[in-house]
Amino acid sequence: MPTAKTEALPATRAGGRVPYKWSVLSNTTLGMLLATVNASILIISLPAIFNGIHLNPLAPGNVGYLLWMLMGYMLVTAVLVVSLGRLGDMYGRVRIYSAGFAVFTASSVALALTPAGGQAGALWLIGWRLVQGVGGAMMMANSTAILTDAFPARQRGTALGVNQVAGLAGSFIGLVLGGILSAWHWRAIFWVSVVVGAVGTWWAYRNLRETAARRAGVRVDWWGNLTLAAGLTAVLAAITYGIQPYGGHTEGWTNPWVVAGLAGGLVLLVVFCVIETRVAQPMFHLGLFRIQAFWAGNAAALFNAIARGGLQFMLIIWLQGIWLPLHGYNFEDTPLWAGIYLLPLTIGFVAAGPVSGYLSDRYGAKIFATGGLIMMAVTFIGLLLIPVDFSYPEFAVLLFFNGVGSGLFSAPNTTAVMNAVPAGQRGVASGIRATFQNAGMVLSMGVFFSLLVAGLSSSLPGALRSGLAAQGVPGPAVAAVAAVPPVGLMFAAFLGSNPIASLLNSAGVLHRLPASTVATLTSKKFFPALLSGPFHDGLVVVFVLAAVLAGAGAVVSLFRGGVYIHDE
Known part of the structure; x- marks a missing residue:
């Protein structure tokens, strides 16, 4: 070769x-x-x-x-x-x-x-x-x-x-x-x-x-390149979307596109391995x-x-x-x-x-x-x-x-x-x-x-309900906040944001709460303290x-x- x-x-x-x-x-x-x-x-x-x-x-x-x-x-x-x-x-x-x-x-x-x-x-x-x-x-x-x-x-x-x-x-x-x-x-x-x-x-x-020169007759393994790239892309992209909420679930592993990406990508990687054993210049x-x-x-x-x-x-x-x-x-x-x-x-x-x-x-x-x-x-x-x-x-x-x-x-x-x-x-x-x-x-x-x-997902909604209820937040607003996908709340914290004020404002209750309660809910420590146990x-x-x-x-x-x- x-x-x-x-x-x-x-x-x-x-x-x-x-x-x-x-x-x-x-x-x-x-x-x-x-x-x-x-x-x-x-x-x-x-x-x-x-x-x-x-x-x-x-x-x-x-x-x-x-x-x-x-x-x-x-x-x-x-x-x-x-x-x-x-x-x-x-x-x-x-x-x-x-x-x-x-x-x-x-x-x-x-x-x-x-x-x-x-x-x-x-x-x-x-x-x-x-x-x-x-x-x-x-x-x-x-x-x-x-x-x-x-x-x-x-x-x-x-x-x-x-x-x-x-x-x-x-x-x-x-x-x-x-x-x-x-x-x-x-x-x-x-x-x-x-x-x-x-x-x-x-x-x-x-x-x-350059310390290596090309010899005549060397060819690109196009099918190998294509199947490897497509297979890895499908698998890794499916993993990326599997983290995201889908259809009322906290994650997307039941998403048909995620399942298809994982299965199809693995099949392509198997095909790639077969191709590499058959071509003259893999x-x-x-x-x-x-x-x-x-x-x-x-x-x-x-x-x-x-x-x-x-x-x-x-x-x-x-x-x-x-x-x-x-x-x-x-x-x-x-x-x-x-x-x-x-x-x-x-x-x-x-x-x-x-x-x-x-x-x-x-x-x-x-x-x-x-x-x-x-x-x-x-x-x-x-x-x-x-x-x-x-x-x-x-x-x-x-x-x-x-x-x-x-x-x-x-x-x-x-x-x-x-x-x-x-x-x-x-x-x-x-x-x-x-x-x-x-x-x-x-x-x-x-x-x-x-x-x-x-x-x-197993513990954060309960922590949010008890923490917000203890501050006198109305029940419908508590339920709305607790229903937010945990991945969104986690990334809000990751991005240096306190999501409580934004979510209660969207629920239309923040302006109706006492000033002292608002100060507590939007403080540096309230949401991180709620998140720490479930995290x-x-x-x-x-x-x-x-x-x-x-x-x-x-x-x-x-x-x-x-x-x-x-x-x-």
Whole structure:
């Protein structure tokens, strides 16, 4: 089968002073940082964005806009990274990677210049976030392969450790940066991507050099690309809509379109696997899964992504919607402070990532990757045991060690996966790895949100009835508020909004209540106090599942075998 030809690596970049491998590391690290910061910066900034485009989170249908703003970027990257990794193997990894920087930057400009408000503005943002996801996927699919090409096997753990720290730390840094920028202006969230993206695009085109040339006769696996993209899109989009209310139910899992999307998507993925065993030049080399280090590393990464993916959202809802208001913070200030209070998570990851990458070059990935997942499982149990209105020092310690666990796992696992594959298939292997990671993140949000909403649905209406009735709110208004879908109330809290005033005003009773009662109902603490008990019911299920998944990943990680580096 024709494969990409590997050429001699340039020793230095043009100009002769900087070794080429360090130029590659610096640019791909910037690219990974940008792609992952952008994925998380929106999470913390959604309150400012919704206020900026004048979108009410409690209005019917607006939860869908919120979910697509959150998940659309990750869905696109999950769908496209394998195809773009394969195209990088065929036509040049640097070419696809550099073009991804340019696409990402251009779409960031469009996002920063959002011309409309309301639903039109939301659709503009979602559309360009999807385009931005294409650029992010082009970078994510090829950056690891480019880095693996540039560094000898004995240094890959260190290089990939730095790169992975940038990638995963970027998802934490985005939380803090989003809080700071959203406190200034919501458009600044996108302008920062424009500036960094423009620098990265110039740098990539100036410094990076192609190290693989296309051979004649290589063809695109169109049917494989089509069935994989359609299957993943159907499954992940169905999960997105499954979170939303449907037909009087608190969630949409009975929606015929959701059921059809899940079933049809799974069928298409089975068809994809059949196609890949029949075509002469498949985009997805299923034979790679015969390599023990490859399949075990990717399976462990999937379990880790599902366990960790929903963590950020749970923590942000916990902080912004409950803990910070209970401790006297204004709703409009909660995004910034939520980012600051999550810093121990970032510090733990940044401290452990490069060290574990360096040590895994000498001692292998198994002990670090497995130990990291076990540490994460223990911290999930710790988060489960503390009260909703926790003492911050114990919360910070748990966050720190959760970040350490992520850092111990990430770089060694990625190095083991990339070392295990032939040089000519590093692009598609990098894409497969990214697909497992990104699909796990989207799946995690669907699963965790569903479990959280299920927990809220069983206890939040009762808490609302008793709390509002105790304040003398008339029965019909109490019933109307208690009937609001819990997902809408949860996202209102997530967006830094107290929904009680809006809902009672819509019911026509707010102006008829005594001033002292109105002051109590619309205070910082009333709704968060009502939400805290039901939220904990959902949180228990979420963190139990996260701990189980992290433990399952640790078990799989034990089966990766010893140190294995594919012949080059």
